[in-house]
Amino acid sequence: MASHRRAKQPSRTRVTVLTTAAAAAVALTSQAANAAPSEKPSKDEVKSKVDKLYEEAEAATEKYNGAREKSEKLEKQIGTLQDNVARGQEELNELRDGLGLMASSQYRTGAIDPSVQLFLSSDPDDYLDKASAMDQLSGQQVETLKKVQEKQRGLAQQREEATGKLTDLADTRETLKKKKDEVKAKLAEAQKLLNTLTAAEKAALDAQEARASRNAERDAIGSGGTTGPVKPGSGRASSAFAAAQSKLGSPYVYGATGPSSYDCSGLTSWAYAQAGVGIPRTSEAQSQTGTRINSVGDLRVGDLVFFFNDLHHVGLYAGNGQIIHAPRSGTVVRYESMDTIGGPFMWGVRV
Structure with a gap:
């Protein structure tokens, strides 16, 4: 025959805890319900907060304007440098071609000098440093080689400057994006606050x-x-x-x-x-x-x-x-x- 056991009764302590928790939940719900109507900010509070957000947005806007202006200037400067480098490279190639023609002419006459071979090297600075070889060069060749040297140095400086400005441009564009996002976020937050106002409240602020x-x-x-x-x-x-x-x-x-x-x-x-x-x-x-x-x-x-x-x-x-x-x-x-x-x-x- 099956036995019938008496169901276990909850302890007094457990009942007390549950009762207390339930009462607290009811109290919190009641408080939230009572507080809900006052959560909506007043018209003046909204205006104060919106004005502050607009002020912050305008400050970010001026930073954005500065970054945009700098970006535009850098783009122009980089374009000019790149054009200069391209023209300079063409001039350098023409100078090297001239040196090559001189070397060919000397070769045909059997009078090519070993030093002339250095004219065609990629490092004329090294050659010019060797003063003892200068006596073996014609005046025209010396002048042309000096122009090659000067042109190479100028091109190296312009390429270095362009590289630096490209890096600066990338950083400036990143700043530009951040400031633009910041402005948009501030304006969106301000609009969200304004949307809490009634039509009558908005009209009152506009009239003011x-x-x-x-x-x-x-x-x-x-x-x-x-x-x-x-x-x-x-x-x-x-x-x-x-x-x-x-x-x-x-x-x-x-x-x-x-x-x-x-x-x-x-x-x-x-x-x-x-x-x-x-x-x-x-x-x-x-x-x-x-x-x-x-x-x-x-x-x-x-x-x-x-x-x-x-x-x-x-x-x-x-x-x-x-x-x-x-x-x-x-x-x-x-x-x-x-x-x-x-x-x-x-x-x-x-x-």
Whole structure:
């Protein structure tokens, strides 16, 4: 007959542990549910975070611009060096052919000298070092051999320089790619945050920025606004400023230099180009051009003005503490107060 055993009862300790764990799980779930509504950042919090991301993206953009400019210069320099090397090699071959003809002529007359054989060697330097042999050469042969020597040395230097620049170009292209990826990542993160806002919240932020820009335009001397102690800029500065004014409303696009979109240094370099003045491409390089102006009170309309410790932002002074600039992604070329840029004024430059 089968035996019936009583089922084993869970111990009091085990029951207590399970009960405690279950209670903790319920509490955590409740806390998460209660916290969920507050996880969505407020409109102002989103704006603050987005502004920071855009600032970082713009700093990376200026580094990207610098790397791109360097890459383009290196490509031109390498092309020139390679063309020079090719032409130099042709000239060297012609000189060697001339030496060969001289040697052939001497051979036909039975007067070829053993030293002439050295003319055709790949190392004429070795021959020239042997001064005792120089007496056996004609003046024409000596002159030709010296040209061969000089040409070989020049070609060696150009090839070495080209090799170095090719290595530099490869490193620069890698930097270019990294900065481009960095900019894209920052912009994507900013857009993700903006997507958390409602349509009404986005509209409120846009209206706030538009209102600030209108106020800045109203106050700017360069727009015919309030008069003040600021003196007008030079003829070319005024022309550059007028060019920038003509692009009000054009969208910011990182790496762009016009004519339909701009980043901050793209706008300033384009504006001065319209005035017939060439300035560097990046904000950092532009900050080292012309006469430095350290006081806002000494600025004139059209002066370049620089912000942030790393000088990654630049605009054109519009008077009364206002500027025209291309602020950041998602915005357009506009007037803005220097007090709302988000970074300290470093100095101005009068080109």
